[in-house]
Amino acid sequence: MSMSLGPGQTVVDVGCGPGTDLSRMADLVGDDGLVVGFDADPVMITEARARTAGRPNVQIHAADAHALPLKDASVDRLRVERVVQHLSRPSHAFAELHRVLRPGGVLAVADPDWDTLVIDDPDTETSRAYGSFVATHVVRNGGIGRALARLAVEAGLEVRSVIASPVVFTDFATGDPILQLARVMSRAVESGAVDPQAARQWLDRMGSGPFLAAFTFFIVVAQRPFLS
Numbered sequence: 001m002s003m004s005l006g007p008g009q010t011v012v013d014v015g016c017g018p019g020t021d022l023s024r025m026a027d028l029v030g031d032d033g034l035v036v037g038f039d040a041d042p043v044m045i046t047e048a049r050a051r052t053a054g055r056p057n058v059q060i061h062a063a064d065a066h067a068l069p070l071k072d073a074s075v076d077r078l079r080v081e082r083v084v085q086h087l088s089r090p091s092h093a094f095a096e097l098h099r100v101l102r103p104g105g106v107l108a109v110a111d112p113d114w115d116t117l118v119i120d121d122p123d124t125e126t127s128r129a130y131g132s133f134v135a136t137h138v139v140r141n142g143g144i145g146r147a148l149a150r151l152a153v154e155a156g157l158e159v160r161s162v163i164a165s166p167v168v169f170t171d172f173a174t175g176d177p178i179l180q181l182a183r184v185m186s187r188a189v190e191s192g193a194v195d196p197q198a199a200r201q202w203l204d205r206m207g208s209g210p211f212l213a214a215f216t217f218f219i220v221v222a223q224r225p226f227l228s
């Protein structure tokens with residue numbers, strides 16, 4: 001996602017996971033800048049530290065997105081990718097993002113909207129039940145993608161752009177590791193959301209026939225107003 005990184009900036013990646021993007025951001029801010037990655041999961045912290053070892057302008061710390069250990073107005077750029085969907089209090093987290101951004105600072109936040117998940121199958125009822133189960137029971141905030149821009153505005157930020165980007169899988173081998181069809185379908189059956197026989201037949205067709213699944217990923221860039 002684009003948030004115009006440049007030399008000397010302080011950039012914070014909230015929910016940085018294994019730190020996949022930290023080195024690229026560190027190159028862009030240079031020796032006078034600083035990249036800080038926060039994550040709540042100690043396993044991710046260890047991975048991110050290993051991935052960025054030897055980079056003096058990168059720091060990784062354990063922290064919760066709802067309570068960032070940062071001073072007010074201390075950050076130039078904030079990145080929050082595929083994290084808000086997991087948070088217990090998204091509005092609270094957005095208030096925290098606003099607090100730590102300096103006036104004029106920029107937030108880039110992105111999440112899928114699982115309510116947009118479509119999976120092609122002749123049994124449309126089972127596909128719909130599966131999608132609805134994912135959005136309602138598998139992901140904590142399944143429909144957060146479309147709400148990101150509103151949450152940013154409610155926190156006092158000005159939205160600069162909203163991109164809705166389709167994610168499309170046209171083969172089972174690529175889509176299944178992300179969607180985990182068998183595991184999620186078994187939960188849907190257990191909960192009574194899908195008939196067991198229909199689920200078995202649906203899964204057989206997923207693995208054997210033509211495959212198409214898609215959902216929408218929302219990317220929002222927002223700025224803290226200069227006079228705030």
Ligand SMILES: C[S@@+](CC[C@H](N)C(=O)[O-])C[C@H]1O[C@@H](n2cnc3c(N)ncnc32)[C@H](O)[C@@H]1O
Nearest residue numbers: 015016017039040041044064065081082083086
């Ligand atoms: C799907 S991963 C995304 C990782 C990274 N942002 C990326 O795009 O590669 C979600 C990350 O959010 C972290 N996370 C979930 N809840 C969190 C919280 N309350 N505070 C901080 N991190 C959190 C998880 O530990 C996980 O590493």
